[in-house]
Amino acid sequence: MxxxxxxxxxxxxxxxxxxxxxxxxxxxxxxxxxxxxxxxxxxxxxxxxxxxxxxxxxxxxxxxxxxxxxxxxxxxxxxxxxxxxxxxxxxxxxxxxxxxxxxxxxxxxxxxxxxxxxxxxxxxxxxxxxxxxxxxxxxxxxxxxxxxxxxxxxxxxxxxxxxxxxxxEVKPRLPVEVVLKQDCYTDENDQTSINAYDQQLKQYYAARSSNVKQQGWSEQISKMLNKEARPHMLSYLQSKGYLQK
Ligand SMILES: Cc1cc2nc3c(=O)[nH]c(=O)nc-3n(C[C@H](O)[C@H](O)[C@H](O)COP(=O)(O)O)c2cc1C
Incomplete structure (x- = not known):
């Protein structure tokens, strides 16, 4: 390093x-x-x-x-x-x-x-x-x-x-094998890796000094993606001249 x-x-x-x-x-x-x-x-x-x-x-x-x-x-x-x-x-x-x-x-x-x-x-x-x-x-x-x-x-x-x-504390990221693929896309082992990462993140959240949570990454993301994501964005961007074609 x-x-x-x-x-x-x-x-x-x-x-x-x-x-x-x-x-x-x-x-x-x-x-x-x-x-x-x-x-x-x-x-x-x-x-x-x-x-x-x-x-x-x-x-x-x-x-x-x-x-x-x-x-x-x-x-x-x-x-x-x-x-x-x-x-x-x-x-x-x-x-x-x-x-x-x-x-x-x-x-x-x-x-x-x-x-x-x-x-x-x-x-x-x-x-x-x-x-x-x-x-x-x-x-x-x-x-x-x-x-x-x-x-x-x-x-x-x-x-x-x-x-x-x-x-x-530094927040752990996804395991490298989940984000770095070789030659083509595959998600074969992702679930196993994400399970392990969820455990790691739960430990991080339990141990950190503020805003203690009891969630893994996948649960956190599933709850976020279960909601609409700023649905006003498209019309706003179009009103500014973006995303017309
Ligand atoms: C484009 C972008 C927008 C973000 N918006 C917010 C925000 O509005 N409020 C906030 O507290 N953190 C925000 N964050 C910080 C992320 O929550 C944070 O980077 C992520 O949880 C990882 O934590 P770390 O940066 O401490 O490693 C944002 C990060 C990015 C890249």
Whole structure:
């Protein structure tokens, strides 16, 4: 192993932060680390809104389902998939832009994920903690309005950054054999592996210092997937010019 891989393997989300601020120059370095991620066809379609205003933060915390760390973290960023500036690039060269393709939705969204994970990793290397906030999509239209997002820009998730005021245990992931297949897809041994993983996760949840649970992974996921998943998303994305074809 090396220090980078050890850092990756010790990742855990942080949901409680100290009051210590992060110099803006450090944030800009993290953003540059994010920008260094690979980007499909050099599209560079991630825009980040840094939310400083306290009232806006409090409102976003509410819109995300009452996640108070959105208001508390030293820095709160909203990662937006953004094809707006590509419209500008096309206008600059008198090229009509063909937008609305599902492919463009995938690349724009993927860009945000790759960018953000680079930011997270760089932040962790500086001793910072983070948590993604997909909860923003609970009320995505209000989030979009609050941040004055134009067409072709949608908020994918938020990210809290700050110095950790907690030290949670690392959450075990699925066994490698479940996620790494050889030559073709097979789920032959998945159930056995997932059973073992369920036991491991139950032990993790029973032993951890906060939010103790008595569930394995499969039960947790089955209960989540038994419910609708933000059914407003398709119409919202279409209203912003995505997923037309
Ligand atoms: C796109 C995305 C959205 C997430 N949204 C939330 C969220 O709204 N609130 C939260 O507390 N954690 C959120 N998380 C964190 C996950 O719950 C967490 O990463 C997962 O349980 C694994 O735990 P770990 O990060 O501590 O290893 C999100 C993670 C991702 C990648």
């Amino acid at each position: 090396n220090d980078v891989i050890n850092l990756m393997l010790s990742h855990r989300s942080i949901r409680k932060f100290t009051d210590q601020q992060i110099p803006q120059a450090n944030l800009e370095t993290l953003i540059k680390a994010g920008q260094s991620a690979a980007t499909s066809s050099f599209i560079q379609s991630c825009t980040i809104i840094q939310v400083n205003n306290c009232d806006k933060r409090a409102h976003l915390a509410e819109l995300a389902g009452g996640q108070n760390y959105v208001a508390q973290a030293a820095i709160f960023l909203v990662f937006c998939a953004d094809m707006q500036r590509h419209q500008l690039a096309c206008d600059m060269h008198q090229q009509p832009m063909q937008s609305g393709f599902t492919e463009q939705f995938i690349t724009a969204t993927l860009d945000c994920g790759l960018f953000a994970q680079n930011v997270v990793l760089a932040a962790e290397s500086l001793g910072l903690g983070s948590v993604y906030i997909g909860g923003l999509r609970n009320n995505i239209a209000q989030v979009g309005e609050l941040l004055q997002l134009p067409d072709l820009v949608y908020p994918v998730f938020g990210l809290c950054l700050g110095y950790p005021a907690q030290n949670p």
